[in-house]
Structures are given as structure tokens and as C-alpha cells.
Amino acid sequence: MFTQIGAKPESDFSEPLGMLSDCHKRIQYFLRDLVRLSEEATQLDPAQRVALERALRYFRESGPRHTADEEESLFPRLRAMKDERLNEAFVKIEELEADHKRANEAHSAVDAIGVRWLADKAIDAEAAARLKAQLQKLSEIYEHHLAVEDSEIFPTAAALLSADDKAELGREMATRRGLSADIVKAALH
Ligand SMILES: [Fe+2]
Ligand SMILES: [Fe+2]
Numbered sequence: 487m488f489t490q491i492g493a494k495p496e497s498d499f500s501e502p503l504g505m506l507s508d509c510h511k512r513i514q515y516f517l518r519d520l521v522r523l524s525e526e527a528t529q530l531d532p533a534q535r536v537a538l539e540r541a542l543r544y545f546r547e548s549g550p551r552h553t554a555d556e557e558e559s560l561f562p563r564l565r566a567m568k569d570e571r572l573n574e575a576f577v578k579i580e581e582l583e584a585d586h587k588r589a590n591e592a593h594s595a596v597d598a599i600g601v602r603w604l605a606d607k608a609i610d611a612e613a614a615a616r617l618k619a620q621l622q623k624l625s626e627i628y629e630h631h632l633a634v635e636d637s638e639i640f641p642t643a644a645a646l647l648s649a650d651d652k653a654e655l656g657r658e659m660a661t662r663r664g665l666s667a668d669i670v671k672a673a674l675h
Contacts, residue, residue: 499656516541559658
């Protein structure tokens with residue numbers, strides 16, 4: 487689904503910053519899918535139902551892990567460096583954390599409407615309008631947010647974090663996904 491011929495292969499746990507950017511592609515993919523469904527459907531056909539379930543599950547399960555990768559593993563490591571070259575990044579990181587909060591609220595609203603849609607097999611005009619408004623809000627948040635992370639925060643982290651810090655970041659991300667130390671070790675070699 488995400489593999490394109492000639493495209494750069496996805497990163498593994500030995501390239502945790504690349505993995506974070508790969509996650510952004512998935513966020514964009516599933517958000518686009520939700521927008522498409524909200525515009526196309528009121529009664530879900532089987533394919534739309536599967537797509538809605540998948541997108542909701544992604545944002546319920548994988549999305550929070552990505553946020554935790556940033557808020558609990560990446561940002562604290564950058565803050566701990568107390569490096570003046572990071573002063574601008576520290577301001578951006580605070581804004582990114584505020585975005586995460588706003589996005590989480592919008593995701594919760596989308597999830598509640600989506601779950602109801604699946605259960606009722608139809609969505610009324612009022613709920614559809616609320617869904618579109620929340621998705622519009624998410625699209626606006628992510629357009630700026632992902633660009634700041636991809637073009638400013640991750641390259642800065644790639645340049646300034648030590649190899650040990652990056653390895654530890656990859657290990658924490660793997661552990662967060664329930665992967666064993668052996669798999670992580672294999673990826674790191
Ligand atoms: Fe983020
Ligand atoms: Fe991110």
C-alpha cells in the first residue's frame with residue numbers, strides 16, 4: 487500500500503528518525519482516506535467499511551505510539567542536550583506538543599463519530615458535518631506540524647544527537663511496539 491516502485495525503502499529501527507518520517511506518510515494516507523470517506527459515503531459499502539475501520543484503528547493504536555515516540559523519546563533527548571543551537575527548536579517543540587494535544591482531541595471526536603457510523607451503518611447530516619469539520623482541523627494541524635518535524639526537527643536531531651542516543655531512541659520505539667531486544671539488535675547491525 488505504501489510501497490512505490492523506485493521509492494526509498496522504509497527505515498528500520500536503526501534509523502529511528504527515518505521511521506518517524508515514514509509514520510508521517512501513514513498519518514497522511516489514513517487522514518486522506520478518512521476525508522475521502524466523509525465526502526463519498528453516508529451508507530458504507532463493504533470496501534468503505536474496511537477502509538474506515540483501518541483508518542480509525544491506525545489513529546487509535548499507532549498514532550499515539552508515534553506521539554509518544556516524539557514526546558517521550560525524541561524531544562526529551564533534545565532538551566537534555568541544553569545546546570544553544572537548539573534554542574529555536576525548543577520553541578518549535580513546545581508548539582508541536584500543543585499541536586499533539588489539539589490533534590488528540592480532534593482524533594477522539596473523529597473516533598467517536600466513526601465508531602457510531604460503523605455501528606449504525608449510516609451517518610446523519612449533522613454527524614457528517616461534525617466529522618468533516620474535525621477532519622479539516624486535523625488536515626490543517628498536520629500540514630504544518632509534519633512539515634516542521636520533517637524539515638526542521640528531525641534533521642536537527644539527526645545532526646546533533648549522538649549515535650548512542652539514536653540507538654537508544656530506536657530501542658525505545660521498538661519496545662513501545664512490543665518488539666524483542668533481539669529484533670532491535672538485528673536492525674541496529
Ligand atoms: Fe508530532
Ligand atoms: Fe510526527
